[in-house]
Amino acid sequence: MSTDSQQIAHHSPVLEFKSSTFSVPVLVLVGNDVITIEQQLQEKIQQAPEFFKNSPLVFDLQELNKHDLDINVTELTHIIRKLGLLPIGIRGGGAQQNQQALDLGIPVHSGHIARDGVYAANQSGTGAASTATSSAAPKQQTPEPEPEPVSAPEPQAVAATTTMITQPVRSGQRIYAAGDLVILAQVSAGAEILAEGNIHVYGSLRGRALAGVQGNTEARIFCSDLQAELISIAGNYKVSEDLNSAVHIRPVQIYLQNHTLVIKDI
């Protein structure tokens, strides 16, 4: 499904094309004042500097354009780069904005953020012929960000979009799931789990958990023991200092309400 290598007659191939999905944060702009953008972006980065350091980024202008708010893409790109992020795509831009981006070597992504949970498939679906899925390797720490092959015995696969991990996720490991992520073991401090959809952790969650990393604000985190270093849904963060230690050892769910993370007993 994911391999579309070309058949080239009479040559032994030295390359092949593969389509794969990467985790790339999407910066959705809702205001066009570049000074405020820079300020707020900086604040976000300071909350999780390691996460954002040299991170690839797609910026999304759909909301702006919906409200006829114009923005200078060259200027915006300059700000993003200045803050240490690497813009690798524009989404939802107008023709002129797209051209500006292309002139800066930034590819145009025709996908858009869908709402209400139907976000996962459209990346490659609406991209159709014009664009490939996201490129660029995501920023990374020690082990590979690809869904760990160590785990997930095949027969247990729940649904095509669910990644199941049965081993502990250790400090320094990073797991990325294109859909939902179900972890039947602990997530150690210093580990990082990311999902485009929901995250379920049935052991202690002591590391970082980021759900809805493609911008799905409906994504939720469910866990049986919340001791996380950081939790995030669609880019809205809470670090462990902000977490009430009283929620330990009780099953909770975390969701987004008016751009604020809500932690509730289940």
Added chain:
Amino acid sequence: MARIIVVTSGKGGVGKTTTSAAIAMGLAKKGHKTAVIDFDVGLRNLDLIMGCERRVVYDFVNVINGEATLNQALIRDKNCNMLYILPASQTRDKDALSQEGVGKILDELKKDFKYIVCDSPAGIEKGAHLAMYFADDAFIVTNPEVSSVRDSDRMLGILSSKSRRAEQNEEPIREYLLLSRYSPDRVKLGEMLSVDDVQEILSLHLLGVIPESKSVLNASNSGMPVILDEKSDAGQAYADIVARYLGEDRPHRFIDDKKGLFGKLFGRK
């Protein structure tokens, strides 16, 4: 089949070399032909603890470079003829070891030895990577403090994703926890993590608890692995660990101090 055991931790100074020497000696004393390899190129510690530092002619790096044969470099232990030591080089830098070279030596050792114990250097860099890469079993040496436990967790992640077994999709490395320098008094005072705390964080099979003990220093000063000091608590802890590793069921000791020495000796509740 030979088994390669890596003694590793991430953090430095937690007792890896002490443990490597003790369990290698323990396995050999049980009649298994055992080799213990010092991967700490540049520091060379194991030969001191084994008391063979004055008999070192060739080392690990010489063998990798083809300057000596394995048989020339292996030193037979003075106390046990089933035990051999392959010392590290003191004069080379860490880059002298290569994955290919290490693999070849281990393959050769596997023909002749039942157990090959690899004493890993601290850290998660090249030396530690090479020490664990070919392992079948891993002894994770951890001290009851947060930074050591965290580093062990990190090492466990590396074992499960960067080892040969992981890369070739074979059965994973068997991981065992050795909680070392444990002091029940200090646990009680809240100065140290308890066995349960560590177990909760790492969720790992506990092979044994080694108490903080003066006998370890005495042993290393006299160049005898502490397991040979059968009267000492640390020596007994290592003997238990070897027995458990070989499949014996022994109750854990040295976790609390509510019993006197006799209670401990007989493992009674």
